[in-house]
């Protein structure tokens with residue numbers, strides 16, 4: 291049932307090919323299947339590497355807008371001051387030794403009929419299979435005044451590691467002792483369920499050392515802490531007594547930087563540093579490519595292969611997907627989903643059926659201080675009845691208590707997943 | 714120059730090539746360990762390498778994690794997610810990897 295195409299029929303050897311040649315990676319694309327990956331985060335970079343690892347006959351081109359990878363995991367420790375931006379920035383060079391061709395450019399659009407991706411600077415890139423892993427973008431319009439306040443730098447989210455991480459750290463350092471740091475958490479699902487509560491710990495740990503009269507006020511749209519609740523609350527009570535206040539059912543609907551106010555459905559709160567995390571959806575490119583299938587926000591996929599349920603020949607990975615039941619939006623999950631995807635893409639391009647029983651595991655570590663951590667783990671397996679990945683009953687769980695041994699495992703996990711993702 | 718490309722629509726009705734798949738079952742399962750233990754079980758910091766571990770050693774340790782006989786921070790929870798035949802496949806895969 292295989293069909294043959296003349297590759298030259300749809301290969302557009304335009305600017306992108308020229309860019310590849312200029313980057314020193316001219317190829318002979320006519321003889322090999324080509325996979326294009328958009329987005330070199332935890333999902334996309336892992337998929338690019340593993341396809342090359344498992345079938346070096348396939349040509350893999352990774353399109354990424356940023357010259358350096360900046361990790362969200364560990365970025366909360368940059369806010370707390372125990373790690374630096376240098377610790378979380380990594381080169382893409384490691385992927386080259388696997389033969390991944392890297393194009394630093396912005397993907398603008400996907401033409402699924404022509405199997406081609408349009409780039410901002412590099413023309414068009416044709417593909418046999420496309421992997422879209424753009425992460426998230428924010429629904430700023432859900433919070434009145436957000437866009438303008440963010441542009442002046444007065445209100446930040448710091449939910450994509452980078453300039454905003456640096457900006458928030460600066461605001462925390464400039465804040466007076468006795469000030470209030472407001473952390474607003476959106477309704478689930480959002481990127482990294484335990485991330486906000488880890489951040490609260492890290493900011494409080496900095497305050498405890500540098501500004502002991504200051505406070506962390508968490509206003510959470512969810513009724514309660516969404517992940518590892520008892521462990522976080524214990525850490526707040528025992529390590530940061532009186533410093534962290536949690537208010538549930540407190541959804542942000544507006545910000546007013548002139549009066550330092552976050553408007554909630556129920557009340558208004560004032561603070562000196564306003565860290566408001568807006569609701570999120572799949573990255574802009576997924577919207578433009580017509581991959582959104584759920585609630586105008588997320589991309590539905592067949593979890594057997596991660597192929598889009600909307601557009602054939604296109605796979606979606608990571609935070610942009612409509613998560614399977616019990617699956618968090620985490621870097622760990624994106625890395626593991628990428629291996630389901632890589633295995634399936636290699637099989638399909640070789641005319642084989644994909645692995646009929648994929649299985650992956652998630653573990654999210656959170657630091658509750660500079661050196662103690664807690665985890666939540668789960669194992670996700672193909673469920674033939676429900677035709678999706680579901681969690682294995684009896685497997686997974688959380689730490690029995692916060693501990694320094696897991697603090698060292700958490701750091702080693704970060705180093706190892708960066709390596710597994712980026713070469 | 715022509716190359717064969719599997720047509721996505723045709724795949725839905727393509728017969729399952731089970732035998733070709735089984736040869737990669739261990740590889741795919743083992744890839745779920747890599748974010749902690751390193752790509753192909755090699756090169757990780759702070760976690761034991763799995764590459765080159767004798768098959769019976771890995772199976773024994775994994776089984777001891779499941780029963781609680783071997784102390785663990787997280788492996789007791791992860792190990793419960795894999796079946797005995799899957800552990801065999803994983804152990805075979807890592808045993809065949811260069812240290």
Ligand SMILES: Cc1cc2nc3c(=O)[nH]c(=O)nc-3n(C[C@H](O)[C@H](O)[C@H](O)COP(=O)(O)OP(=O)(O)OC[C@H]3O[C@@H](n4cnc5c(N)ncnc54)[C@H](O)[C@@H]3O)c2cc1C
Pocket residue numbers: 328329330331332333334353354355356361362363364365366395396397398423424425426448449450451481482485489573574575607608609610619620621622623624653654655656
């Ligand atoms: C504060 C914080 C802490 C976290 N801690 C953890 C943790 O401890 N453990 C964990 O597992 N997860 C953690 N996460 C979650 C983790 O960061 C995400 O789940 C993960 O990054 C998702 O991977 P992804 O590949 O889907 O997206 P990303 O990693 O966001 O990658 C998307 C990439 O695509 C690129 N891109 C997007 N659009 C285009 C385009 N049009 N053209 C070119 N390039 C494009 C972007 O530049 C980016 O590099 C944390 C998140 C935050 C915010």
